[in-house]
Amino acid sequence: MADIYGITIGDSSGVGPEILLKAWANGEIHHPVVVYGDTAALDHYNRALGYGVEIRSVVSPLEHAPGVLNVIDHRLLTPDGIRPGELSAASGAAARAYVVSATHAALAGEIAAMVTLPMNKEATQLTDPVFTGHTELIGELCGSDDVTIMLASDQLIVTHVSTHMSLQNAIHAAKRERIQTILRLTWEAVSRLMSNPRIAVAGLNPHAGENGLFGLEEIQEIRPAVEWAQAQGMPVDGPFPPDTVFHMAVRKKKFDVIVCMYHDQGHVPLKLLDFENGVNVALGLPIIRTSVDHGTAFDIAGKGVASTVSLIRALEFAVKLRSVGASVR
Numbered sequence: 001m002a003d004i005y006g007i008t009i010g011d012s013s014g015v016g017p018e019i020l021l022k023a024w025a026n027g028e029i030h031h032p033v034v035v036y037g038d039t040a041a042l043d044h045y046n047r048a049l050g051y052g053v054e055i056r057s058v059v060s061p062l063e064h065a066p067g068v069l070n071v072i073d074h075r076l077l078t079p080d081g082i083r084p085g086e087l088s089a090a091s092g093a094a095a096r097a098y099v100v101s102a103t104h105a106a107l108a109g110e111i112a113a114m115v116t117l118p119m120n121k122e123a124t125q126l127t128d129p130v131f132t133g134h135t136e137l138i139g140e141l142c143g144s145d146d147v148t149i150m151l152a153s154d155q156l157i158v159t160h161v162s163t164h165m166s167l168q169n170a171i172h173a174a175k176r177e178r179i180q181t182i183l184r185l186t187w188e189a190v191s192r193l194m195s196n197p198r199i200a201v202a203g204l205n206p207h208a209g210e211n212g213l214f215g216l217e218e219i220q221e222i223r224p225a226v227e228w229a230q231a232q233g234m235p236v237d238g239p240f241p242p243d244t245v246f247h248m249a250v251r252k253k254k255f256d257v258i259v260c261m262y263h264d265q266g267h268v269p270l271k272l273l274d275f276e277n278g279v280n281v282a283l284g285l286p287i288i289r290t291s292v293d294h295g296t297a298f299d300i301a302g303k304g305v306a307s308t309v310s311l312i313r314a315l316e317f318a319v320k321l322r323s324v325g326a327s328v329r
Helices: 016-025 039-049 089-107 121-125 134-142 167-173 176-193 217-231 242-250 263-274 309-324
Strands: 005-008 033-037 055-058 069-073 113-116 148-152 157-160 199-202 236-240 257-260 279-283 289-292
Touching (some): 005 089, 089 134, 113 309, 134 279, 134 289, 199 217, 242 257, 279 309
Antiparallel strands (some): 148 157, 279 289
């Protein structure tokens, strides 16, 4: 497998292209990378923000040359179609195409891992109405049904039983079999990253159901899954009340990882703790994929003020995952 890392530029109406250029111009990217995107978008931000980055179009990662920003140019966008901060069906469709290309390259072993910059779901849904997110799209391309998101920072790691769905659907998704799958994926991933990880499981209901007073999911679905994991030798405990388990992990240092029942249960506390340094990692794939933990930020797109920290963290995390195993499946 090549030691080149693929980076998708995300939605060109957002901050993705300028973050990549800014990081390259500042000398923050220390690993060989090839970019999946459109040179029209990169040229626009390169000129507008004065980064002075030398861009070279290549057909495949095998043509990578050192010292320049190598770009696999999809030629889906035109210079006059780059409009920072504006919702665009063309940019949304192009962002999807970059991810598809990078995923195929990772599956073929042409890149060691893929790092994704943010897409705008609303923009992409204008041409792909069933699109719900990077992770789901990449999972489908890889033929992986059991995928989830892990968010990692220096202070906390969280994984999720469900992600991009309504809260009502997330409640119905909190079933024993799915929770067992996420516990297994979590254990397999974090055991590669640290010695003796301690995993806590958050409840779904207030007070973790208070022994059935506020819901039966903890008794009927979550606790049996925890007991199953324990029987497999996994260092898992819970379910704990959601309003205290993060305090137990971050302040009391009792746990390293928290398995959460739905998207915001994990995303809100981690982003509050460490917004810029968070890294999004897809679990359950045969390839390595990491991502920045922020959105397209249309409100600041094209202004040159977006932080590069999450991109650099995502790239370094991908390199780390490559060093400990070929995937986080």
